[in-house]
Amino acid sequence: MSETTAKEKQYLFDKPANIKRFFWIFYFVLVLLLVLDLLLPKHAIFPWENWPQFYAAFGFVSFVALVLAAKYVLRPLVMRKEDYYDE
Amino acid sequence: MNSGLPPALVFIGGALVLPFLKGRIQAGFLLLLPVIGFLNLLQLSTGIHGIIAFWDYQLILARVDRLSLLFGYIFHLVAFLGAIYALHVRDDLEQMAGLVYAGSALGVVFAGDLLTLFVFWELLTVSSVFLIWNRRTRESLAAGFRYLLVHVVGGLCLLAGVTLQIHQTGSLAFEYIGLNGLATYLIFFGVGVNCAWPLLHPWLTDAYPEATVTGVIWLSAFTTKTAVYVLARGFPGTEVLIWIGTIMTAFPIFYAVIENDLRRVLAYSLINQVGFMVCGIGIGTPLAINGAISHAFNDILFKALLFMSIGAVLYRTGTTKATDLGGLYKTMPLTCICCIVGAASISAFPLFSGFVSKSMVMEAAALGDLRLIWFILLFASAGVLEHAGIKVPFFAFFSHDSGLRPKEAPWNMSLAMVLTAGLCIFIGSFPGPLYSLLPYPVDYEPYTAAHVIGQLQLLLFAALAFPLLLLSGIYPAEIRRINLDADWFYRRGGRLFYRIMDRALNGLNDRAEQVFSLGLAGWLGRRSRDLPFRLALLLLYPLWLARGLRGEELRKKRLALQQALADGASPLGIGAAVATAFLLLFIILSGLV
Known part of the structure; x- marks a missing residue:
């Protein structure tokens, strides 16, 4: 396998430097969003929408909670072998 | 005076002609038919056409107003895109079934009375099952039968409801129905089956992933959206829909996280998106209805795009299992980019189509002071990013290198994907034309600084969690397993x-x-x-x-x-x-x- 990949053409994310570059841009955008949130005016409907960085925090926490719940609660309950219905 | 035919007849008539055509002529005919249908649609003026006397009643094949027209436009559009995508398919049965299916969907949307509605509703089920069976695997055969069984039950409920309703009111009219009495509950439930309400939903996640590569594009567009249309016309402002819709947005995302088959992930995602529409219809304010309808329009496009890109992967590699895929961006870059556009659209990134429609439902929920609903919808929005925004493109095109080096998608599939992706970006960037077609006048501006920043924060910080969970080993590994759902019961x-x-x-x-x-x-x-x-x-x-x-x-x-x-x-x-x-x-x- 390593022989074939050595001969093969290098693709965009085969170079670790490109992955690093991608993440630096990503982090930069995140920081920019945190700053803009403080600077720009808000017109919230609910009071908590005015809390600084509300959406950033909610997005991150939701994602983590979703993944944890799916992995540790739902999966043990519902996961079966692929031939479960074939028996 | 207008000279148009009822839209359903164009497609169903076309299906009858189709088997007499062969090869390139047939392919050209398939492309031409949605265009002819669309031109026909433009000929129809607002009002009632195609009236057939039936005993003492009048059947109305074409009731044309802003609501039915918008669904008419998008159904023609997706039929056209789907026809390009399926241009290489030389299978009379599948193409005929597809045309009858599209015609039936138009028949439901333009039906001016309950009996016409019911007839096309049944035809919708019967024709669509061939798009599942035609995959010709043991699984698709079995899933198709289960699909048929569930829809027959739903159809019978609808028939019972329609019959009772006609008996009670003495009229066939299909206008606002609302929930009062047994007849209306039966109609409501029958529609709910096609709308994939929680616990009634597993026909969708069971059968769609077993459908043909090309058939699933139309499946994802028509059945659930015609149900959304019937709810929008018959049951706007029905409060229980708010909760039904909200649950629909929330529960499938948990399944989507742990599902291995990427087409099944998209099927769960379909329920999640329809949830936003159902919720909007339940809220029932002009803003919410506009949001629901425009989201149906956009969802048809970006869901078709996602199914197209994963369909291309299936066509080239023969699998959609996340465990067997990865690294395909190397040889299928165009498919990969189109998939990412679909992912960005469904996740509602600014400049992509989901952003300009889903936010209307969110705003309507906030203006109605539905706090818990609003929080669940927001949670579900982050969840969409998880499964459709990141998981689908990541596990198919990036992730670990599967060693697969398939060719890029065939030219017709690529063309269909590029056109659909272009539409997703166009609508997201210039929502004006779509807004001008909505049932109510639109007084909504999606592109405010606060909304753009808030949405980007929500999505990108949610996205930040993904590499962290993945690198820390917490993110659940893809496993060759299935997950039980409500279809276990039957x-x-x-x-x-x-x-x-x-x-x-x-x-x-x-x-x-x-x-x-x-x-x-x-x-x-x-x-x-x-x-x-x-x-x-x-x-x-x-x-x-x-x-x-x-x-x-x-x-x-x-x-x-x-x-x-x-x-x-x-x-x-x-x-x-x-x-x-x-x-x-x-x-x-x-x-x-």
Whole structure:
């Protein structure tokens, strides 16, 4: 396998430097969003929408909670072998 | 005066012509038909057309207003895109089924009365199942039957509801229905089956991933969206829909996280998106209805795009299992980019189509002060990013290198994807044209600084969690497993029912056979064989007794008689005596009469 990949053409994310570059841009955008949130005016409907960085925090926490719940609660309950219905 | 045909007839008529065409002419015809249909649609003025007298009633094949027109436009558009995507398919059955299916969806949307609605509703089910069966695998055959079974139940509910409704109101009219009384509940439930409400949903996640590569594009567009249309017309502002829709947005995302089959992930994602529409219809304000309808329009496009890109992967690699894919961006870059555009659209990134429609439903929920609903919808929005925004493109095109180096998608698939992706970006960047088609005047501006920043924060910080969870090993590994869902009740439950019926009914059958065919019939047979002997014995026994026969002699007489009757060698005298007795009996009886 390593022989074939050595001969093969290098693709965009085969170079670790490109992955690093991608993440630096990503982090930069995140920081920019945190700053803009403080600077720009808000017109919230609910009071908590005015809390600084509300959406950033909610997005991150939701994602983590979703993944944890799916992995540790739902999966043990519902996961079966692929031939479960074939028996 | 207008000269247009009812839109359904263009497609269904086309389906009848299709088998007589072959090869390139057939392919050209398939592309042309949605265009002809669209031009026909433009000919139809607002109002009621295509009226057919049916006994004392009027059937209306084309009720044209802003709501039905918008669905008409998008159905023609997706039929056209789907036809490009399926241009390489040379299969009369699938193409015909697809055309009838598209025609039925248009039939439902333009139906002006409940009976027409029902007829096209059933045709929708019957034609669509061929798009599943035509995959021609054992799984698709079984899933197709289950699909049919569920929809037949839903269709029967609708029929019962429609019949009751007509009986009660004396009118066929399909206008606002609302929930009052059994008839309306039955209609509501019947529509809910097609809308994939929670617990009624597994037909979708069961069957769509087994459908053909090209058929699923149309499946994802028509069935659920016609149901959304019927809800929007018949049940706007029905409060229970708010909760039904909200649950629909929330529960599938958990399944999507742990699902291995990427087309099934998209099927769960479809339910999640339809949830936003159902919720909007439940809220029922002009803003919410506009949001629901425009989201249906956008969802048809970006969901088609996602199914197209994963379909191209399936077409080239033969699998959609996340465990078997990865690294495909290397040789399928165009498909990969189109998939990412679809992912960004469904996740509602600014400049992509989901952003300009989903936010209307969110805003309507906030303006209605539905706090809990709003939080769940926001949570579900982050969840969309997880499964459709990141998981689908990441596991198919990036992730670990599967070693697969498939060719780029065929030109027609690529063209369909590029056009659809272009539309997603266009609508997201310039929502004006879409807004101008909505049922209510739009007083909503999605591109405010606060909304853009808030949405980007929500999505990108959610996205930040993904690499962290992945690198820390917490993100659940893809496993070759299936996950039980509500279809367990009729797949396993069905088997249990079968077993119970088997035991009970076949047991009854066995017992009946024992008693009647083996026991009773044998007994009767033996008895009838004995009958002459017993009758003769009854007559002769008193005679013998009178003659003073006793004990051993009596037994000998009895045996001799039995032997004689069994051999058919009874003494003449007995025969004559019996005949005389019958004659006497006959004379006495006829004399009495």
